[in-house]
Amino acid sequence: MTVERPGAVSGLDWTVFRGERIDVMRALGDEHSDAIMAWRALVGGSWSGLIEYADGFAAQRFDAIVASSKRLLPTESAELAALADGAGIPERDLWVLNLRGDLGRDGTGCSDLAGLAADGGVLLGHNEDGDAEVRELIRLITLDIDGDPCVTVLWYPGMLPANSFVTTSAGLSFGMDHLPTAVPNLGGAGRHLVARHAQRQTDGAAARAALTDVPCAGAFAFNMIDEPGGRADVIENVSGRVAAARAETAAIPLRHVNHPCLVPDGTRGIPDDDRWLAESRGRGALLEAGSVRAATAADVMSALRAPGVLNTEEHLYTYATTVVDTARGRVLVRGHGDEWEGDLAAFARGRRAAPVVTA
Numbered sequence: 001m002t003v004e005r006p007g008a009v010s011g012l013d014w015t016v017f018r019g020e021r022i023d024v025m026r027a028l029g030d031e032h033s034d035a036i037m038a039w040r041a042l043v044g045g046s047w048s049g050l051i052e053y054a055d056g057f058a059a060q061r062f063d064a065i066v067a068s069s070k071r072l073l074p075t076e077s078a079e080l081a082a083l084a085d086g087a088g089i090p091e092r093d094l095w096v097l098n099l100r101g102d103l104g105r106d107g108t109g110c111s112d113l114a115g116l117a118a119d120g121g122v123l124l125g126h127n128e129d130g131d132a133e134v135r136e137l138i139r140l141i142t143l144d145i146d147g148d149p150c151v152t153v154l155w156y157p158g159m160l161p162a163n164s165f166v167t168t169s170a171g172l173s174f175g176m177d178h179l180p181t182a183v184p185n186l187g188g189a190g191r192h193l194v195a196r197h198a199q200r201q202t203d204g205a206a207a208r209a210a211l212t213d214v215p216c217a218g219a220f221a222f223n224m225i226d227e228p229g230g231r232a233d234v235i236e237n238v239s240g241r242v243a244a245a246r247a248e249t250a251a252i253p254l255r256h257v258n259h260p261c262l263v264p265d266g267t268r269g270i271p272d273d274d275r276w277l278a279e280s281r282g283r284g285a286l287l288e289a290g291s292v293r294a295a296t297a298a299d300v301m302s303a304l305r306a307p308g309v310l311n312t313e314e315h316l317y318t319y320a321t322t323v324v325d326t327a328r329g330r331v332l333v334r335g336h337g338d339e340w341e342g343d344l345a346a347f348a349r350g351r352r353a354a355p356v357v358t359a
Contacts (some may be wrong), residue, residue, distance in 0.1 A: 001027060006352040009140060011318060011336030012154070016350035017045045021075075022082045028141065028161070029086025035137045036158035046131050047097055047158070048168025054096045058103045064186040065102055066095050067275040072214055075200075076175060076193040080160050087158070097158050098192045103220035105180050107131075107239045108258040108276040110164075111287055111309055112175040113230040118295035121254075122232045123226040126165045126175030127299035127310065128154050132317035142350030148200050150349045154320055162196035163220075165322045167331065167348045170202050171227035173324045179219035179254050180276065182269025185239035188217035194237065204229040208244075215240030219266075221256045227326040230348065231291040238263045253294040257284040279316070283309055298324035299340070300316030301332055302331075305332050330355045 001019035008014060015031060017024045029036065040047050054062040070077040070211040080098060084091040098108055109129035117123050128138070138156050144150045149170040153161040167173040176195055189197075198210035204226030211222045212235060219238040225231070234249040234254045243262035247254050258280035259265025270277055303309065304321050312316045320335040324344060331344045346353035 003027060003031060005351065006349065009335065009339070009352070010320070010338060010340040011215055012138065012140050012333065013241065014140040014142070014169065015146070015353075016142040016144065016352055017320045018350070019146065020081065020085055021145045021148075022144055024145050025082035028088035028143070029088075032157050032358060033087040034282050036089060039134055039137060039158055040089060040093060041187040042133060044191065045133055050096050050100055052174050053091065056097070059254040061184060061186055062096070062099065062105055065172075065188070065190060068187050068217065069189040070333060072189040073193045073197050076160065076196045080193070083160065089098055089158075094158060099190045100217070101178055102184055102190050103185060105148070105182055105270065106178075108180070108280055110175070110177040110258065111283060111293055111304060112221070112234070112256045113253050113300050114175070114223045114225055114234060115294060116232060116249040116250040117325065117327045118250050119168065119327050120131070121325065122227060123156070123231060123294070123297060123300055123323065123325055124173045124175055124223060124225040124232065125304050125321065125323040126223070127304050127321050128164045128319045129311050129316055130156070130313045130319065135319055136315055138293055138319045138346055139169055144350055149202060151199055152348050153320065160192045160332045163192045165320070166195075166197055166199050167324055167344065168226070168253055169345070169348045172199070172207055172327070173225050174199060175223040177221040177223065177237060178258050179221055179236065180258070180267065180270050180274070181239050184213050184217045184238070186217065188240050191216040191218045191220045194271065195222065198222065208233060208235065211235045211237060212242045212244065219260070220258070221255065223256055225324065225326065236260050236262045237264065238266050241266070248297050253291055254292060255284065255287050257285070258285060267343035295312070297323045297328070301334065326356065
């Protein structure tokens with residue numbers, strides 16, 4: 001079991017963990033216990049509010065979804081338990097945080113572009129959005145777990161590393177977008193666990209199957225590119241109702257924000273005048289207008305950093321923008337600092353390296 005620190009990327013600290021699964025997850029919790037505790041202790045913060053909700057109105061659905069998650073995804077559930085153990089925090093508290101969005105209507109956040117690059121390969125761009133209360137806690141981590149593909153993740157301390165931007169040594173990259181659901185599927189699994197399950201797969205077909213076969217209790221749009229398969233997809237899993245789209249041409253990228261676009265009647269139970277639904281639709285229109293051309297990594301970065309797509313409010317703040325360009329083997333990261341460009345394969349494996357220059 002080893003812990004490495006490759007150095008910050010665009011103002012985002014980076015920690016790498018290598019070893020056996022449970023050891024790695026315990027070490028992740030232990031190494032960053034201060035950050036986890038800081039979020040948990042934040043007075044009036046989102047985590048404390050979730051605990052009140054799970055202990056009160058949502059108590060029965062919380063217990064049902066935890067039980068269903070453990071049944072459907074035992075490996076990922078064991079990882080969450082080990083993370084809690086390492087951090088020295090009650091496992092229930094971590095379940096509450098990781099079921100955010102699975103217990104009922106909860107906020108908004110994140111924007112994605114995915115598609116075929118003009119010069120071959122596939123592109124994925126992701127804005128990671130959330131409450132500004134944790135903007136100083138967000139960081140990069142890499143999990144190099146024996147028997148799994150290596151994964152590098154934009155990580156919220158306390159969350160199972162899966163719900164944001166993820167790239168893997170299997171040539172897969174993911175960006176997750178929150179989707180609202182009024183009535184969760186009590187027989188489904190927590191959406192963070194579904195995401196983690198897919199990201200552990202060794203090929204694109206298995207990852208896509210994981211995202212379609214395991215019902216989410218809540219809802220996510222999973223934006224995914226598969227370098228070996230040469231494809232870009234978006235899969236909506238709305239409390240187990242699933243629909244997907246695949247990019248067919250470089251001229252038309254896949255765009256997604258925070259309302260279902262593929263699952264019929266995907267906003268069932270959400271009032272049409274819901275403020276977060278209106279915000280998402282407005283941001284989606286701006287993203288579409290700004291990505292008429294999105295055939296290069298620079299195009300994608302520009303579209304995601306445009307006013308109205310980039311979020312700067314306390315209640316909705318863009319922590320980082322990441323872009324993967326498989327044709328050039330590069331990853332772009334724009335966090336608190338200047339934009340950083342690195343070698344994609346090295347980055348996925350927890351190594352900081354300049355991109356390889358090709359003729």
